[in-house]
Amino acid sequence: MHNVKQSVAEGDSVRVSGTIILKNGRTALSIATLTNTDAPALLPTATWIPEDELDLVQFVGERVEISGIIVHMERFDERSTVIINRPGIPIHVHVPHLDQGQDYLKANVGDFVRVKGVLATRRASAFPPVQLLVKDFTAFTPSIPIESFVNWGILVMSLLLLTAFYVLLTKVRRRIHVRKTTPFKSMVDQAGSAIVVADENMKITYANRAATGLLRQSPANIRSKSLEKLLTLSAEGETFGKVASQLRRGGSKSVTAFLADDRIADHKMLDVNLATVKVGGKKAIVAVFNDVTNHAEDVEKYKLFHEELLDGMPVEVAILSLQGKYLYMNxxxxxxxxxxxxxxxxxxxELCKKCGLPADIGLRRRAHWRRAVTSGKPVKFEEVISVNGMERHMLRTFQPIRDSDGDEVAAVVTFGMDITELKQSRELLDRARGEVNEVTQLKESFLENINHEFRTPITGIIGFAEILEDEVSDEQREFVNMIERSGRRLMNTLNAVLDLAGLNNNEFDLTPTVFNLVDEARLIIQGSTEMAEEKGLFLKLETVRPEIATLADQVCFARILQNLIDNSIKFTEAGGIIVEIDSDERGVNIRVLDTGVGIDREYVPMVFDDFNRASGTLTGSFDGVGIGLGITKRLVELMNGTITVESTKEEGSIFSVTLPRAFPATSKHGPGKPRILVVDDSSDVNTMIQYMLADFFKVDRAVNLRELELMTKRGRYDMMMVDMSLMKHDLAHKGLVEARERYGDVKIPIVGIAESNRRTDEPIELPEGFDFILEKPFKKSDLFTFVSIILFHRDAFSDKDESDRPRHYLKTG
Structure with a gap:
């Protein structure tokens, strides 16, 4: 009740007005006015509480009547207090002074009285826990106890005896406690560390000599002092009261503290380890102190070093506490x-307000900080701020940092990077990319137009020149031949430009196949012999054996060799050209040697550059635009090959090309040809496959899975080819898996041989345990290509996890 000066008492009828408020978690009425009314008082009948009733709390809020002896009376300005002694528990009776002229209690200490009033509770820590509220002294009625004076004498004697017994019991307990705690105190005294024993409220009950010296207290002064008065905890918001609450739940706690009287003055820092123990049957808190001042100085130096390191970084770095407050910023x-x-x-x-930034930026940062703390994961976001009138884009990261145990977030580190220039560069790059795309579209459109507008008239020129060759005189035929040669030259130039554009745009689709390089080279040389003989040159092929296979795109290889031969014929005036083909461990090698004009040493590194004519520095009599060798180099690299050149001025040049072998030179399991096991119940199929692959592989045959089991036990294979018609039972699949597992971690590819599904032309489903499907019927070239591709990439089957290996359907028939 605030600002209300009105005398009211028990039984009055009143009218009250005010405001309902929430105070300390409870609903209360803040009274504005309070007035008495003329309504008659309505008092309930008082409940009599016998003297042997000890549980008075159950009557709180009721109008009761009690009796007892007055043992104390005290008068104050606004009220009087009368203490009435009852058996087991005394009662405090509070009497308000409503009228200055009212009579005082007409009774003395020692009188026996009866009192009527309302029983109410006292504060939680008070004893007794209840009190009696009365209107005035008229509530008291002098009375005579029912018991005789003899009984009162017995009661007094009993109280005296009980008091003497309590004193004796206290002394006995104290001696027992001293005996029980003496060994513990002795152990504490002998300890080398500073140790303090405190009760559950952090009041010191004992301290050894090391502790009194460290805390700068005498043994007499330190007792009963609170740890909170001697020490100041370093952690923000941490108090010894909170620490005590945590220790009551069990466990231990480590804190860092300073002496309360000097703190930072001499940087005396203490590491305090607290734990709950039982001493003499009572719970106590043991605190062990360690002076870590020197360690703190090292930590401070370490901290300064990192601060200097962070200050030198070009990005914003800051540390936020769990309350969202700044602990550091570089x-x-x-x-x-x-x-x-x-x-x-x-x-x-607060920082945004200080810097003049909009409040929503600070609120947005705080929301991201809170998300990082609650989720325990980094949070990234972009923001736009104005700095000196210029708009800046910032990329910020809130990174939660966990405690040493890794369980809880201890702080949040923030990083801020100015990405304004990066965003501007991205915008420029996007615009440039758009311009490049536009130019690319224009180029493609231009090439399409060139292809159409040039190829058509050139075709007409060449065609009509061939027709005129038979219609004109011998004198004019030479001019017609010149027209035809010029037309073909234009056609070759156009094809070269279009090929170069296609290579630059990655528009070349390769189809790797196995073919005989010697046969392909012989056909190309036969087609170029006439052109060489027209210049008086020889052109011949030299090879170590008639069959050298490669895995490459056959059309691209023909183009590569044709370009190299044409280039040698063009720049050779006397002598000739030799094409050499052989193979070694690296792959198959093709060399084109000529006796041409050669290339200056300084121009050799640029010979494969587009539109470069290194030999053109010698004379201007050679045709071409200088892109043939550039196209050749790109085609070689597309097929995982290499090309090099050696040249001597006035002596000639050697162009060397190396392409992959068609098949591995040796088995993965040792020297010799790669080994393949073919399992088919048809001896014809077994014999056919063995014959087709005999030149390059060691092929073993089996007619059933039993033989497969025996042969995989005796030897190791690089590939197994199994007829899928043998896999009709689960036991067959199990036997195949066991055969593969015999190789341990080295997984080998297994090919299923199946009949082609000609009716639906749908691919055959790849069964479990197989990696490839080979459809029957197939040709020798198809089989060569199929086996070569698998063994060329056989390392892909060495993974331990079978689910990670590639599984493909290859239709070769």
Missing amino acids: SAGLVDSVAKSWLIGKTDV
């Missing part, structure tokens, strides 16, 4: 109007 994050000393302990909202 120089890159500070602006002219903000000092580091001011920032410590401030929030993002």
Whole structure:
């Protein structure tokens, strides 16, 4: 009740007005006015409480009547207090002074009285826990106890005896406690560390000599003192009261503290380890102190080193506490109007206000900080701020940092990077990419037009020149031949330009196949012999054996060799050209040797550049635009090959090309040809496959899975080819899996041989345990290509996890 000066008492009828409020978690009425009314008082009948009733709390809030002896009376300005002694529990009776002229209680200490009033509770720590509230002294009625004076004498004697017994019991308990605690105190005294024993409220009950010296207290002064008065905890918001509450639940706690009287003065820092123990049957708190001042100095140096390191970083770095307050920020994050000393302990909202930034930026940062703390995961976001009138884009990251145990988030580190220039560069790059795309579209459109507008008239020129060759005189035939040669030259140039554009745009689709290089080279040389003989040159093929296979695109290889031969014929005036083909461990080798004009040493590195004519520095009599060798190099690299050139001025040049072998030179399991096991119940199929692959592989045959089991036990294979008609039972699949497992971690490819599904032309489903499907019927060239591709990439089958290996359907028939 505030500002209400009105005398009211028990039984009065009143009219009250005010405001309902929430105070300390409870609903209360803040009274504005309170007035008495003329309504008659309505008092309930008082409940009599016998003297042997000890549980008075159950009558709280009721109008009761009690009796007892007055043992104490005290008068104050606004009220009087009368203490009435009852058996087992005394009662405090509070009488308000409503009228200055009212009569005082006409009774004395020692009188026996009866009192009527309302029983109410006292504060939680008070004893007794209840009190009696009365209107005035008229509530008291002098009375005579029912018991005789003899009984009162017995009662007094009993109280005296009980008091003497209590004193004796206390002394006995104290001696027992001393005996029980003496060994513990002796152990504490002998300990080398400073140790303090305190009760559950952190009041010191004992301290050894090391503790009194460290805490700068005498043994007499330190007792009954609270640890909170001697020490100051370093952690923000941490108190010994909170620590005590945690220790009551069990466990231990480590804190860092300073002496309360010097703190930072001499940097005396203490590491305090607290734990709950039982001493003499009672719970106590044991605190062990360690002086870590020197260690703290090392930590401070370490901290300064890292602060200097962070200050040198070009990005903003800051540390936020779990309350969202700044603990640190490096120089890159500070602006002219903000000092580091001011920032410590401030929030993002306060920082934005100080810097003149909109409040929503600070609120948004705080929301992201809270998300990082609750989720325990980094949070990234972009924001736009205005700095000196210029718009800046910032990329910020809130990274939660966990405690040493890794369980809880201890702080949040923030990083801020100015990405304004990066965003501007991206915008420029996007515009440039758009312009490049536009230019690319124009180029493609131009090439399409060139292809159409040039190829058509050139075709007409060449065609009509061939027709005129038979219609004109011998004298004019030479001019017609010149027209035809010029037309073909234009056609070759056009094809070269279009090929170069296609290679630059990655528009070449390769189809790797196995073919005989010697046969392909012989056909190309036969087609170029006439052109060489027209210049008086020889052109011949030299090879170590008639069959050398490669895995490559056959059309691209023909183009490569044709370009190299044409180039040698063009720049050779006397002598000739030799094409050599052989093979070694690296692959198959093709060399084109000529006796041409050669290339200056300084121009050799540029010979494969587009539109470069290194030999053109010698004379201008050679045709071409200088892109043939550039196209050749790109085609070689597309087929995983290499090309090099050696040249001597006035002596000639050697162009060397190396392409992959068609098949591995040796088995993965040792020297010799790769080994393949073919399992088919048809001896014809077995014999056919063995014959087709005999030149390059060691092929073993089996007619059933039993033989497969025996042969895989005796030897190791690089590939197994199994007729899928043998896999009709689960036991067959099990036997195949066991055969593969015999190789341990080295997984080998297994090919299923199946009949082609000609009716639906749908691919055959790849069964479990197989990696490839080979459809029957198939040709020798198809089989060569199929086996070569698998063994060329056989390392892909060495993974331990079978689910990670590639599984393909290859239709070769």
